[in-house]
Amino acid sequence: MNHQQQNNNFQVNEPVTTQEAIDLLLGEGWLDEATRIEDEANCTISAGLDWGNVLPPLMLNLPLFSRLSTLRVSLNREIRLIIETWDLGVGTSSAIETARRSIKERLLSPPPELLPYLEATLLQDNLYSEEFISNREALKSLLAVLLTDSDRAEIAETAANSIRAQVMSQVNI
Amino acid sequence: MQRKISLKRGIDNSSVEAYLVYLGQRHVDDYVNDWVEKLRLFTQEDKYWDWMFKLRYIANQANLEGYAVECENTTQGLMIIETQMHGSRLNIGKRLVYVDGIATTPTNRIEIQRPPQFKGVGQALLNFARIRSVELGYEGRVGLHSLLRSVGFYEKQNMFNCGPDEEYDNLVYFEYGALRRR
Numbered sequence: 564m565n566h567q568q569q570n571n572n573f574q575v576n577e578p579v580t581t582q583e584a585i586d587l588l589l590g591e592g593w594l595d596e597a598t599r600i601e602d603e604a605n606c607t608i609s610a611g612l613d614w615g616n617v618l619p620p621l622m623l624n625l626p627l628f629s630r631l632s633t634l635r636v637s638l639n640r641e642i643r644l645i646i647e648t649w650d651l652g653v654g655t656s657s658a659i660e661t662a663r664r665s666i667k668e669r670l671l672s673p674p675p676e677l678l679p680y681l682e683a684t685l686l687q688d689n690l691y692s693e694e695f696i697s698n699r700e701a702l703k704s705l706l707a708v709l710l711t712d713s714d715r716a717e718i719a720e721t722a723a724n725s726i727r728a729q730v731m732s733q734v735n736i
Numbered sequence: 737m738q739r740k741i742s743l744k745r746g747i748d749n750s751s752v753e754a755y756l757v758y759l760g761q762r763h764v765d766d767y768v769n770d771w772v773e774k775l776r777l778f779t780q781e782d783k784y785w786d787w788m789f790k791l792r793y794i795a796n797q798a799n800l801e802g803y804a805v806e807c808e809n810t811t812q813g814l815m816i817i818e819t820q821m822h823g824s825r826l827n828i829g830k831r832l833v834y835v836d837g838i839a840t841t842p843t844n845r846i847e848i849q850r851p852p853q854f855k856g857v858g859q860a861l862l863n864f865a866r867i868r869s870v871e872l873g874y875e876g877r878v879g880l881h882s883l884l885r886s887v888g889f890y891e892k893q894n895m896f897n898c899g900p901d902e903e904y905d906n907l908v909y910f911e912y913g914a915l916r917r918r
Contacts, residue, residue, distance in 0.1 A: 577917040584870040584915055588863035589741055594751070597859035598744050604889040607845040608858030610880040611837040612904050628789050629797055633821075639903040659902075694822045694834075695903075 612636070614671065627685040631670065634685060637696035638666050642706060644699075646718075653729045654722030661721040665714040666706075680708050741860050743807055746844075746851030752807060754854070756864055759802025759814065764791040766811035766841075774842035790816055790837060800836065803864060805857050813840045813857035817865055824877050825898055826911050832877035833869040838862065847885075862893070866912060876915030881907035 579587065587593075612632050642662045651658055673681055684705050690696045710718075739756040767787060791814070794802045799820040805813040815838045822834035838861055843853040866876045881904045882890050891897060895910040 578875045579870060579915045579917050581867065581871050583917065584867045584876060587915070588866055589739070589860065593859075593863060594742050594744060594856050597856040597863075598749065600889070600892045601855050601859065604892045605846065606885055606888050607847055608838055608840060608862070608889050609883045609886045610835050611883075612881060612907060613883070628793050629800065636903045643902070663905075692821065 627682070630685045630691050633691055633694070633696065634681075635666065635670055636694070637702055638670075638706060638709070639663050640695055641699060641702040642666065645703070645706070651722045652726065654725040657725040658718050658722040661718045662710065662714070665710055665717070669709050677708060680705060739864075741805070741856075743805075743812070743854040743856045743860070746849075746853055746855055749855075752854065754805055754807035754812065754857075754860075756803060756805055756860060759791065759794060759804050759816075763802075763804040763806075763811045763814060764788070767791060767814065770810070771842055774848065778842065778848045787814070787837065787839065801868070803861060805860055807854055807857075811841060812844060812854055813861050814838070815861040815865065817868065819868070819872055822879060824911065824913075825879065825909065826896055826913055827877070830877060830914075831872075831874045832879050832911070833865050833872065833874060835862070835865055835878060835880035838880070858889070866915065869912075870915060876912060878912040879909065880911075881909055883907065 612635070614632075643659050646655060646658050646662060649655075649658070669677060670681070684690070684701060687701070690698055690701060696702060737756075737758050741754050741756050742751045743754045744750065745752055772788075791802065794800050794816060799818055801817050801819060803815045803817075804811050816836045818834040818836050820831075822832055824830040824832045838858060840857045841853075842848045844855075844857050846852055862878070865878045869876050869878050880890070881901060884907075887897075887908050890908075890910040893910075893912075895912050898909040898911060900906040901909040
């Protein structure tokens with residue numbers, strides 16, 4: 564039985580002990596299996612949400628660094644939940660995508676007037692106990708100042724364009 | 737912690753002794769002094785400053801742990817895991833170890849060097865994340881968001897592919913389920 568088959572067979576019955584996990588995952592045979600997979604996959608291991616190549620000013624405050632990603636994914640989720648209530652039909656996806664792009668831009672390059680709001684949100688310890696912030700009111704309050712009128716106009720425009728494209732593609736009316 | 741492991745030399749598949757250790761300043765130094773320039777040169781979609789910041793602040797965060805693989809006195813791989821805030825998407829209500837970042841040195845990346853200097857580095861780190869998950873009582877559950885270029889690797893691992901996660905810029909979410917005894 565090869566290492567991978569042995570690994571798969573572990574997915575039944577009782578949980579393993581730490582020593583059993585060590586023996587299984589870093590014991591005899593793991594390396595042959597690892598190199599076989601690495602050769603077959605022909606790609607490099609990597610993981611994690613990327614912020615791009617720009618250093619957000621907020622990152623300069625190290626204690627806030629770890630919370631910025633939590634805030635970002637939470638805002639991404641919140642804006643989706645909000646836009647889904649707007650009943651935009653085929654424009655929903657593009658509206659969400661545009662809004663998320665704006666959120667990322669604001670977090671990466673916040674205008675000076677936005678910084679106090681962001682820092683205040685990042686400093687609320689009670690918000691950061693789970694993968695996503697569950698306090699929706701806090702997220703909505705932040706989105707209200709984070710997304711500008713220009714952002715809203717762009718969201719509306721992309722949604723409208725999607726609806727327009729959908730109508731124009733219906734040649735058999 | 738210093739756990740002895742083996743890696744394979746890419747050139748002849750011979751085994752070589754390596755160590756899995758806690759993340760330390762020397763690993764940060766290796767990243768800054770040796771990795772970054774090569775990654776820039778080959779325009780690898782890595783998170784230069786992101787990693788640098790993570791590596792520097794990790795010591796002060798109770799929910800984050802950092803590990804490195806050393807071989808021949810140089811840093812071969814880095815991993816940061818989050819241990820308190822993430823839950824399983826396959827088994828709702830269960831905690832898991834979340835791989836916040838994992839990376840290998842440029843010379844171990846086939847996009848940069850073929851054959852790579854050492855093989856097995858990423859797998860060793862990933863396997864250790866599962867061991868850590870067992871230690872923490874999470875039964876081996878591990879989750880991560882894969883960059884597009886690495887999806888094939890995780891699929892080969894028999895990790896469960898939960899598909900693109902729109903809240904995470906459509907990175908593909910993968911999860912290992914619980915490890916069970918036969």
